[in-house]
Amino acid sequence: MAGKNLDPSSSPRALLGAELRVARERAGMSQAELGEPLFVSGSFIGQLEAGTRRMHIEFARQIDDILDANGFFARNCGAAAKSKYPDHFAAAAEAEALARAIREYAPLIIPGLLQTEPYARAVFRAYQPTATEETIDELVTNRMARAALLEDPTTPLLWTVLDEAVLRREVGSRQVMADALRHLAALARSHRIILQVIPFTAGAHPVLGGPLRLMSFDDAPPLVYVEGLETGLLLDDPATVNQRTLTYDLLTASSLPPRESLALIESVAEDYDHDEHA
Template sequence: MNEPTDGADEAAGPREEPESEPEASSGILRVFGRQLKLFRLRAGLQRPEFGAQVGYSVSTISSFEQGRRVPPPQFIDQADELLDAGGILKEMKEEVARAQYPAFFRDAAKLEAHAVELHVYDTHLVNGLLQTEEYARAVFTMRRPLLSDETIEQRVAARLARQKIFARTPMPTISFVIEESVLTRPLGGQSVMRGQLEQLLVYGHRRNVEIQIMPNNREEHAGLAGPFTLIETQEARRCAYVEAYNYSRLYSDRGAVRELEEQYGLLRAQALTPRESLALVEELLGGA
C-alpha cells in the first residue's frame, strides 16, 4: 500500500480544520494521532479514501495523525465507528478536547466540566461561560501578542463548548459576580455588547444560575485583589482558579481556598441582588 507522505495535500473532502498553534500540540494529540493512523491502516484505507468517507481533506487527516490539529468531537465519533476502533478513539475524546485550551487552563477546564458548583468573580470582561460567539471573537482578536486567525477560531469554538455545562444533568449550581464596568465596556462594538447583555439576561433567568452585578459606586469592596473562580467537584473537593498576566494557578490547599471563599461571600453580600442585577442589565440594554 502506497501511503501519501505527511506533506501530501491531495483533495479528498470539503472541510479544512484550522491549524493549531504549537501550544495546542500536546502529548494527547500525538497519542490520538498515532492511534488514528494505526486503525486507518488496519482498515486498509489510504488518507484520500478515509478523508472522502469522513468529509475531510487529506492535509487535515494528515494533521490529525501528526497531532498538529485538534480533531472535533464529531470527527472522533465518525472515525471510531468507521475504523471499527471499539471505542478506543472515543475514550480519548475528552482529553483531546482539552487540548483546544491554552496549556495554563487545561487543568481548570477539566475540573470545570464536571463541577457541581462554580462561583465566579470577574473584573475585566464577561466570563467565558457567559460569552456570545461574537463577544468571544472580539476578546481573542484584541489579545496581544496577536493570535493567528486559525487560533482565534479554535479558541472561540473551545470557549463555546464550555457552555455545555449549562445543559448538564444533574444541573450544577453556578453563580457570577461581575463588575458593573464590564457591562459598560462595549468590546467589539455596541451591537456585540447588546447581544452579550441579552445573553446575560437569558442565562440569568436559568434556575441554577445567579448573576450579580457589583456597582461602581460601592464604598466597600472585598475583591480588590482580582478575579477568581471557586470550583467544587463531584467528590466534594474544593479548588480555586486564579489567573493573571502570563500566570495562573489552581489552588487545592484548604487555607488558600477558604480565603477566596470568604472573599466571594462578602462580594455577594456587597453586590446587587440577582433580581436587581438583571434589572440593571435591562436598563443598560435600554440605553444600548
Template sequence: MPASLGLRGPAVCGGVGGRAAASAGSSSQRSSSWQSTSRSKERRAGRNWLVVWSRWTTSAESATRRIDAHLAQEELAQRVYCSSGRVSMIETGRRSPNKDFTKRCDEVLGTGGALMRLWPLLTREAYPSWFRPFVEMEATATAIHEFEVQAVPGLLQTADYARTVIGASWPPNTPDETDRQLAARLERQEILDRPSPPLLWAVLDEGVLGRPVGTPDVMRAQLAHLLKMAQRQHIRLQILPFTAGVHAAMNGSYFVLDLPNQEHVVYMENPDSGRLSIKPETVTNCG
C-alpha cells in the same frame, strides 16, 4: 455565598480571572515588555506540534473517510454546504475544521460519529497548557462560583463577544487560531445545557457592563444574553455596583469550584499563567 460580594465570602485573591480562557490576550499584555512577548511566542511555538498533530489526525481521517465513500472534494463540499477550497485546506491541515463541518461530514460520510470523536483533540489544544486542568475540573464541578472584574465570564459570553475578546490577544492570533479558541470557548459553555448542569453563581463588577466590547450590536446582544441566562434556575447573576466602593476582592477575578468529591478548588489567573489551589486557607479566603 456571602460576605461583601455574595460569592462564597470575601476575597483576597489576585489574577485576571477566566476571561483569557482560550485567549492569552489582555490590555496589560499589550503594554508588557518585549521579553514578555518573546515568552508568549515561545509558549505558542511549544504547543504548535500538538496542534499540528491533532489537526493532521483529524484532517487525515476526514480525507480517508471521503475517499472510502468515493466522493470528490467538490462533491463533499456541496453536501456539507461549503467550498471545495475549504475542504482542501482542512484535509491538508492548513485550516482546522469547525464543529458544524465535522458533524456534517460524519452524517454525509456515514462514519458513525468517528470524526466527532476526534473533535476533543482540536478543542483541547486550543487552550494554553496551564488552563487545561481548570477546564477539566470545571467540566466535573457541581457548582461554579466566579467573580469577574474585566469581561463577561466565558461561560456566559455570546459568540460575537467572545470572538472580539479573543481577537484582542497579543501577540495577535491568526484567523485559524481565533476560530479554534472560539470553538473551544463555546464548547465549554455546553456544561450549562446538561440535564443536570452545575450551579453557576457569578458576580460581575459593574465595569464589565460598561466596557464596550465590539460594536454596539455585539454589546446589546451580550447584555440580552446575560438577562436570558439569568432566568435559568441553576444560574445566579449579581452585579457589584461602583457605589459599593472598596471591597474584599479588589485584587482581581477568581473562581471557586465545588467538586463531586466535596473538595473545593480556587483558580486564579495571570496574563501568562493560571494557578489552582486546594489550600484550606486559600479556599477560605476566596470562598
C-alpha cells in the same frame, strides 16, 4: 495493569485517575500515605484520582515506582495531559467540567462560560491582534464548547458576580454588547445561573485584586482558581480555600441582589441598543 495503555479518546484524565485509585487500594495505601513520599497532601492524591488535577510526568514516574506499576502512569501521562486550552488555563477548564458548583467573580470581561460567540471573538482578537483567522476561529470554537456545560438544566450550579465595569466596557461593538448582556439576562431569567452585579457605588470591595473562581466537587476537595495575564493557579490548601470562600461571601453581600442586578444588565443592554440605532 500490565502493559495496556489508556484510550486517549475516552476522557484520559478520568481514566488515569480511576487506575490510580485501583492501584493505590491494591497496594493497601491511603491517599495520605501515597502523598507522603510525593510531598503532596492526601487531598492532592484525591484530586488526581477524581480527574480534577493533571498528573505531571515527574509524579507519574514516582507513582510507578511506589505502586510498582511497570511504567503505566508515565506512559499514559502524556495522553491525559493533552488539552485544547492554553497551558495556564487547561487544568481549570478540565476541573470546571467536573464541578458540582462554580462561583466566580469577573472584574473586567464576561466570563468564558457566559460569552456569546461575537463577544468571544472580539476578546480573542484583542488578545491576539496579529493571529490568523483560523487561530481565532479555533479559540472561539473551544470557548463555545465550554458553554455546553450549561445545557444541563441544573448542574453545575453557576453563581457569577460581575463588576459593573464588565457591563460598561464596550467589547466588539455596541450591538455585540447589547446581545451579550441579553444573553446573560436570558440565562438569569431562565434560572440557569445566579447572577449579581457589584456596582461602582459599592466602592472598595474584598476582591479588587482580580478574578476569582471557586469550584466544588462531589468526590474531590474544593479548588480555588486565580488568574492573571497568561497565568493561572489552582489552589487546594484548605485554609486558602476557606479564606477565599469567605471573600466571595463578602463580595456577594456587597453586590446588588439578583433582581436588581438583572434590571441593571437589561437597562445597560437597552442603552447599547438605543445608541446603536440612534
